[in-house]
Amino acid sequence: MKNILFVLLTFALFNAAFAQFPQRTPTPNDTLKSMQIVAGGKVKFSIYAPKASEVTVMGDYAPQFGADKLTKDAVGVWTFTTDYVVKPNVYTYDFMVDGLKVFDPKNAQYKESNSGFSNLFEVKGAENDFQSLKDVPHGKLEKVLYTSSALGGITRRLHVYLPPHYDEISKKEKLPVLYLLHGGGDNDASWTTAGRANLILDNLYAEGKLKPMIVVMPAGHTPVQGFFMGAGDKQDPFCRDFVQDIVPFIEKNYPVSAKREHRAVAGLSMGGIQTINLALWNPTLFSHVFPMSTGYFPDAIKEITEKHATVMTNPEINQFKNFTIYMGGEQDIAYKNNLNMMKMFDGFGIKYTYQNGTGAHTFLAWRRNLSEFAPLLFK
Structure with missing residues (x-):
């Protein structure tokens, strides 16, 4: 009897407490x-x-x-x-x-x-298979904080993708690194949310097409004033952060190789200009360079032609194992700038390859670009 009275009392107290909360009227949004x-x-x-x-x-x-x-x-x-x-x-x-x-x-x-x-x-569809979530071994995605001495000691965030079976692989060898840069308005998470970089790489690993590597996705915007689309790395605070802090941080905290032949850099739009500035002004840092949907504006081309001829004629630039420029078709907003930039490169004797595809200035193009160039890395 005592147990029954206890249950009844508990039920009554619960109903009394619940009754004090206002009852919400159902709306079409509930099942929308x-x-x-x-x-x-x-x-x-x-x-x-x-x-x-x-x-x-x-x-x-x-x-x-x-x-x-x-x-x-x-x-x-x-x-x-x-x-x-x-x-x-x-x-x-x-x-x-x-x-x-x-x-x-x-x-x-x-x-x-x-x-x-x-x-x-x-x-979903067959064309989408390369970037879909599938039942394959998955890499690990880390959000990492580091201190940027180049930007006054501020704390910054970047994302790091570690390949499937990283724990076993990293015990046997030092891994190469792909630095993957986002575009204007985006941040260090954009390549793994809209860009699906981790899923694309997972699927390539599962197909045996990819050499194990670490992929570092830093934040290209900084709180320090600078010209992210300008000529050269000195105008862009991110480029200073990249060289002085990001690369040393990764090489100190992850089991990666510090050799030129084991570093690659790729980026889209604003990140494409940052890719070019980092690679051409610091050519001995990288062996693979992949700018996507990008090109210098006319003022920057004029500045480079008049002031940076020595940089453009550095023979180390033509030692890149792969320097491929990707474009998202004639509808890409960077299409004309890119043509002008390549004409300038031709004038300086810079060797590169060019692939014009589809998808315009969106991740529809850039996800496909990543799936194409990642298997070429570090072979």
Whole structure:
């Protein structure tokens, strides 16, 4: 009897406590699917915003850059369905509600950047296999803090990808390093969120196409004033941080080789200029150089031609084992700058190879670039 009375008393107390919390009225948002692949391969976006007056969505899923307007129904759900098939790939999108960028809380997949978060979605298919999450051995991703003496002793963050079976491999040999740089507005997490670098590398390892390596993804923006797209490494605080602090930090804290033939650098857009500045002004640091979707602006080309001819004619530049420039097609916003830059390189006798692809100025191009050049490294 005492046990029964105890249970009844406990139940009564629980109900009394629960009753003091206000009961929430169910809404359409409770069961809403914010992003769906619908019949025929089209994509449907939805967001619950009953008090909004205008909602749009935009992202690299669209053939043309621009915002798509959503339509509101009677219960406050806004929707938009593409009138075209969205091909297999990984895409970003952002909702704008009455002019305010709104993160989609119904979707846990996201891209991190300096300006905040964008959502991601994947359309599965054979073309997408190289960057999909699969049942293969996975590498380890570390967020690492270090002190930058070049930037006044501030604490900075970078990401490090360690290959599958790293613990066993690192006991036997020193590993080569790929330094992988992001673009303007992004940060050190962007290559592993929107860029899926870790999944791409995991899959290449599983296929036996990749030599074990460490991949370091630093933050290209700094709080120190500088010109990230200028001519040479002296104008860019990140380049000073890279040479003085990042490389020494990695070589002190990870079992990596310090030999030139075991270092590579690659970067996209702003990170592509940083890649070129680091490589051409410090050519003995690297054996592999891969700038993507980038090119000097006319003022920088003029400055290089007039003031840095000695740098451009350094014979060490033509000792790179691989210097390949990637472009995302004629729609890439850096396309013209890149043509002008390559013309300048030709004038100085700099040897390089050029691959013009598709995907414009987005990770649609850069993920594919990574999958193509990573197997060429350190062979």
